[in-house]
Amino acid sequence: MALVTMRQLLDEAANGGYGVGAFNVNNLEQVQAIMEAAHETGSPVIIQASRGARKYANDRFLYHLMEAATEVYPEISVALHQDHGNSPETCKSAIDLGFTSVMMDGSLMDDGKTPADFEYNVGVTREVVEMAHEVGVTVEGELGTLGGIEDDVGSGEVNLTDPDQAVEFVELTGVDALAVAIGTSHGAYKFTKEPDREVLAMYIIEEINERLPGTHLVMHGSSSVPKELVDIVNEYGGDIQPTWGVPVREIQEGIKHGVRKINVDTDLRLAATGAIRKAFAEDPSEFDPRYYLKPARAAMQKVVRARMEAFGQAGHAKDYDPISLPDMAVRYREQGHQLTVT
Numbered sequence: 001m002a003l004v005t006m007r008q009l010l011d012e013a014a015n016g017g018y019g020v021g022a023f024n025v026n027n028l029e030q031v032q033a034i035m036e037a038a039h040e041t042g043s044p045v046i047i048q049a050s051r052g053a054r055k056y057a058n059d060r061f062l063y064h065l066m067e068a069a070t071e072v073y074p075e076i077s078v079a080l081h082q083d084h085g086n087s088p089e090t091c092k093s094a095i096d097l098g099f100t101s102v103m104m105d106g107s108l109m110d111d112g113k114t115p116a117d118f119e120y121n122v123g124v125t126r127e128v129v130e131m132a133h134e135v136g137v138t139v140e141g142e143l144g145t146l147g148g149i150e151d152d153v154g155s156g157e158v159n160l161t162d163p164d165q166a167v168e169f170v171e172l173t174g175v176d177a178l179a180v181a182i183g184t185s186h187g188a189y190k191f192t193k194e195p196d197r198e199v200l201a202m203y204i205i206e207e208i209n210e211r212l213p214g215t216h217l218v219m220h221g222s223s224s225v226p227k228e229l230v231d232i233v234n235e236y237g238g239d240i241q242p243t244w245g246v247p248v249r250e251i252q253e254g255i256k257h258g259v260r261k262i263n264v265d266t267d268l269r270l271a272a273t274g275a276i277r278k279a280f281a282e283d284p285s286e287f288d289p290r291y292y293l294k295p296a297r298a299a300m301q302k303v304v305r306a307r308m309e310a311f312g313q314a315g316h317a318k319d320y321d322p323i324s325l326p327d328m329a330v331r332y333r334e335q336g337h338q339l340t341v342t
């Protein structure tokens with residue numbers, strides 16, 4: 001399986017001044033939708049699986065779905081990332097499985113719920129960096145906590161990232177990428193009105209980027225929750241209360257200030273659910289799952305394509321040849337944790 005490391009993908013994005021969407025998967029249709037959108041737009045892409053996804057799909061199925069993705073779309077640079085690893089053990093199992101990148105979320109204790117202190121976070125993240133870089137795998141850390149709870153992850157408590165601590169954290173841990181908390185939440189219910197720049201605390205991203213220009217910043221909980229998608233779900237019998245996500249233009253502003261990875265999950269869930277509800281309503285006599293899974297896949301693909309275009313990754317799939325994991329490991333050994341891949 002020829003996957004790119006996330007480090008290379010993000011370094012190239014930094015060189016090119018664009019962001020890369022990281023889309024969550026649990027099943028075949030999601031992998032197909034994302035890969036087809038990447039193919040259509042010529043985009044490098046990050047596919048990520050949470051612990052919940054690995055449990056749902058089974059590691060072996062996930063591995064072979066990703067292997068199939070790289071076989072069917074050999075021209076697409078794709079990184080496979082563990083989303084919200086709760087412990088060094090979870091990250092180790094992802095690395096053993098063939099993931100090219102892991103997130104050690106030490107902002108929470110290993111129950112994935114209780115906010116952890118700075119020392120704990122530094123300790124577990126440092127441990128994962130040592131283990132992962134040894135074999136060329138990328139590491140994302142998180143400082144501060146997001147609101148919301150999704151896939152059983154999250155304290156539901158917002159703690160914005162402190163820029164001084166961010167500098168210290170990166171120096172102490174050697175992470176390649178840092179997830180920052182700027183007031184967003186996981187899930188569909190992020191804001192009760194359209195968020196402005198203050199609500200979103202974009203100044204945190206700007207300040208951290210000025211002080212850590214070599215660290216790739218990650219925006220979690222960055223679905224835009226478009227009204228059109230919510231409306232389709234509700235029109236066909238759904239019950240989603242009015243809600244706002246992160247506007248695409250704010251993400252684009254973040255990309256100008258060092259945001260390289262943007263996590264999007266909810267928007268695909270909404271697109272799929274709306275398409276399935278519509279299909280059920282339009283022909284209640286149908287019972288072939290392909291009848292509703294095909295429009296669901298197409299609706300997800302459309303969202304992914306729009307994000308790839310908006311984030312600027314479109315057209316960059318063939319910009320570079322993948323550096324193998326063993327070669328990346330040599331680079332970390334020779335240049336230290338804070339290397340530059342160019």
Ligand SMILES: [Zn+2]
Nearest residue numbers: 186220221263
């Ligand atoms: Zn997240």
